[in-house]
Amino acid sequence: MRKWIIAVAVAGLLAGIWAMAADKFRDGGKQAASGYAFDGRMSQDTLNRYLSRSVQTTYLFWANSDPDKMREWLRFIKNTGAKHIGRAAMIWTEFEYDETMFANAGQLAEAVHAQDPEVILQAGIFETTAKSVNDIPIPAWVFEEFGLPQENRNFKYEAMLYPDGRYLDNWGQGQSVPDITQTETQLFFFYRAKRFIDLGYESIHFGQVRLVGEEDTSYAEWNRLLKRIRAYAEEHGRRHNVLLDAHTNEVYDDDSASSNASDRKLAFDFVGYPARVKPLLHFPQETKLEVGYMDSIYRNTIGGLHPQGWVASNSPYLIELDNYGGTNGTPGKSEPFWPWGYDEIAWFAHQSDDYRRSWLAYAYDWMETNDPNGHIQMPAYRTLGYAPVGSNKEYNALMSSKSYPSSFGDEETIKAIWEDAPKSGMIVDELKDLTRVYKLSRRVIYDQRPSSSFGRDEKRLTNESGNKEYVIYKAPFASGKGVLSGFTVEAWFGGSDPSADLRFYVSADNDRYEPYTPDKKTAESAANKTIYTGDHFPKGTKYLKIQFSENPKAAQIGKVTLKYESNDE
CATH class of the missing domain: 3.20.20 (TIM Barrel)
Structure with missing residues (x-):
């Protein structure tokens, strides 16, 4: 079954969700009288424009x-x-x-x-x-x-x-x-x-x-x-x-x-x-x-x-x-x-x-x-x-x-x-490729086991080693003010071992991460599917790290939904 990203996510992506808003070069919401005007030497801002x-x-x-x-x-x-x-x-x-x-x-x-x-x-x-x-x-x-x-x-x-x-x-x-x-x-x-x-x-x-x-x-x-x-x-x-x-x-x-x-x-x-x-x-x-x-x-x-x-x-x-x-x-x-x-x-x-x-x-x-x-x-x-x-x-x-x-x-x-990036929105990643993933560690792979055991979910990320492999998502840049406001992660588990549980961390700078405990529940559609949800993050949170356990292939990430908004203060 081919996966499709919901329409709002596609529209958001192609409207510049991942892009920096044009107001990076604006003053008070209004662009200066031609940001591309020059005669002779060019200002740093004009060159960057x-x-x-x-x-x-x-x-x-x-x-x-x-x-x-x-x-x-x-x-x-x-x-x-x-x-x-x-x-x-x-x-x-x-x-x-x-x-x-x-x-x-x-x-x-x-x-x-x-x-x-x-x-x-x-x-x-x-x-x-x-x-x-x-x-x-x-x-x-x-x-x-x-x-x-x-x-x-x-x-x-x-x-x-x-x-x-x-x-x-x-x-x-x-x-x-x-x-x-x-x-x-x-x-x-x-x-x-x-x-x-x-x-x-x-x-x-x-x-x-x-x-x-x-x-x-x-x-x-x-x-x-x-x-x-x-x-x-x-x-x-x-x-x-x-x-x-x-x-x-x-x-x-x-x-x-x-x-x-x-x-x-x-x-x-x-x-x-x-x-x-x-x-x-x-x-x-x-x-x-x-x-x-x-x-x-x-x-x-x-x-x-x-x-x-x-x-x-x-x-x-x-x-x-x-x-x-x-x-x-x-x-x-x-x-x-x-x-x-x-x-x-x-x-x-x-x-x-x-x-x-x-x-x-x-x-x-x-x-x-x-x-x-x-x-x-x-x-x-x-x-x-x-x-x-x-x-x-x-x-x-x-x-x-x-x-x-x-x-x-x-x-x-x-x-x-x-074009201008939306100041708030949602990104839905069904993992048909990795363009919505910001970064992943070296030994993250697609799980190759039949999808019949995982709700017909054909693309699932997992870890092939016993190391603490991870996947990182981020809020769209949106002129540097984009922050995460919520997430949902749908994960599959091959057994009932509690040590297979995913761990979550959040960060404002992709450097210092702190643990985050999301809500989680078993999905009504399948006993081996867990849904994690999170909101109310520390101020300025832009990055979400999802870490696998040291048990190879014990957990698979099937779908990630991010909500974001502009942190205008």
Whole structure:
């Protein structure tokens, strides 16, 4: 029997139960006169507003070549309320299409800004060069910017490479990693940045800065280049600013050698980084986010004097569902950086509609709960590499239409997550997946015994070891004020041993837990079913821990219902 979550819970989830309310950025319930307005430097709150409404739409500029597709993307941006459009214009190694890219990127910017002039479009300048750059003429203004004699020539691929042959053909024949210490690389990167800024792009992602800068001591050459780009944007940018980011966290401005963190200047405005989703050992295809997992960036960005003029204890950052090939050739088998055998976006695209949408709500809530400096960049359009889903070679969040008949349809979920979260409500978890579970210990599993002995309840969590395994639930983030107001836990028992009883603990911070004794009764429908209920918790209670006994599989959790409300005081 397939389980269904009651309608109120579904509506609540997709209305942003797990999301932070938009009033995080409101004053007295009313949003300030455009929370996205800036001209010149940007405040910390404004930058975070933009990052909190970021989507990734890789190669979006190509949609401009089809009016119907362009209309769909304009509708998507307006419908969801997206404000930062990631990777909208870029070339990876196919520089033979450069002029076509710039022409379409410019028309895309005109269309987007005609609809909403506050939207920031992001371009990409990556850790790539290719022989096709030999066909791109160098304008006189590039030489002038660098104080070099003007020449009538094209860019030179060979002049951008590492002299020792490092990373030659790294991306394919005639496609290599450039060396930032080579003047030719800097000429090429500045050329691209200026063209994007002139087209109205106000954000540029630089990919793997460390890879391009392996010979760049203290990132000195990178910093010189970034300063040139910022100076140009300050004078010529559409709002006299440009946001610069990269996959690299540790880059300081090389001119600031102070040991005082607040005096050290950050080179980038924010960090863009993979999510590093963690596969759940006993739950095929499911993942969680976790502080400290592999090289994840959560709570780990550097602090200092921000390029926008304020001191940051930690740099803001975006996490993305990254692509790096689609599959490692062993779908279903997790390996480092390859959850269940896929790259991150391919793993996500291969999930069911319900799971993808619940996972986005979970990830948004997890980010808001665990690090105020971080934001999830919602996936909207990205290649699936060697892991297509049916005929889909790209993940596409759009609702299906004539132009995009086989889209994944996650658009309304993204919109709902970003909308105001209800201040009170109910979450019902029938455990069809673990997206509503905040955290679980390593040896919690699904009970595999026949459901006939457990009221036909097909999905039940239990412990496979004798340790004190546990499951943790939490109140939705809801602008940080959500607290638990009640719970019901339906549990099954394989025998009458009282030591199998579940134990309950509550916490305000997921650190200090105190025991909680709920009411319990035997269900009228089955003698081996117990119903636990609780309310009247200690002030500020946000977390509920349900702990199994040391008797393996003696108890199974079948259904959890949480009530929550906003603790506005």
